Amino acid sequence: MWPRVAQGSLVLRVRFVGGKPANHARVIEWANAWGVCASIELRESADFDAEIRVGFDPSLGDWSYLGTDSASNQLGYSNVSMNLATVEAPTVLHEFGHALGLNHEHQHPCAAIELIEHQVIKDLAGPPYFWTESEIRRNVLQRLATPDVMTTPFDPESIMIYALPGRWLRNGKSVAMNTRLSAGDIATVQQMYGARS
Numbered sequence: 001m002w003p004r005v006a007q008g009s010l011v012l013r014v015r016f017v018g019g020k021p022a023n024h025a026r027v028i029e030w031a032n033a034w035g036v037c038a039s040i041e042l043r044e045s046a047d048f049d050a051e052i053r054v055g056f057d058p059s060l061g062d063w064s065y066l067g068t069d070s071a072s073n074q075l076g077y078s079n080v081s082m083n084l085a086t087v088e089a090p091t092v093l094h095e096f097g098h099a100l101g102l103n104h105e106h107q108h109p110c111a112a113i114e115l116i117e118h119q120v121i122k123d124l125a126g127p128p129y130f131w132t133e134s135e136i137r138r139n140v141l142q143r144l145a146t147p148d149v150m151t152t153p154f155d156p157e158s159i160m161i162y163a164l165p166g167r168w169l170r171n172g173k174s175v176a177m178n179t180r181l182s183a184g185d186i187a188t189v190q191q192m193y194g195a196r197s
Contacts, residue, residue: 001101013045019056023087030089031096037186039194055080067101090179093159105161110154114170155184
């Protein structure tokens with residue numbers, strides 16, 4: 001996670017690499033839903049060293065680096081730290097959740113979700129992601145270890161849970177995409193960065 005500031009809000013600069021200006025404005029507006037409840041401000045910036053750099057390549061899917069990994073020396077500021085193939089509010093909220101340091105909720109140590117491993121691997125190895133088995137395990141199948149992450153109770157309404165098709169789940173019941181921040185998301189981000197004063 002990013003360092004918590006003693007006074008005021010944590011300001012993270014967001015540089016857009018490509019994309020339409022109208023989409024830039026939408027992304028900032030939607031992403032700042034996190035800042036409505038927590039002491040965070042996501043601000044559009046042309047600065048080369050902006051903490052978050054967003055691309056819009058439709059062939060690369062939707063993804064983001066996790067928290068301060070966005071600004072790591074190994075990634076470099078000339079590379080994007082997030083891609084938005086889909087410019088929609090739920091996707092923006094989810095990917096900026098990652099940029100703030102939140103993991104996938106379906107990987108929660110206590111998630112009440114049983115995945116069918118071979119089906120998940122088969123589906124995600126194809127378009128649009130073409131993920132390797134290790135990427136699929138890291139992003140979907142692997143449960144997070146409790147000592148390694150700060151956890152709050154499992155939240156099936158979290159914006160950070162994937163929409164999961166029924167064919168991936170042992171009980172056959174799909175998990176719908178959540179479209180807004182849940183009470184659990186708000187409590188977690190406030191725990192991490194402080195409540196908006």
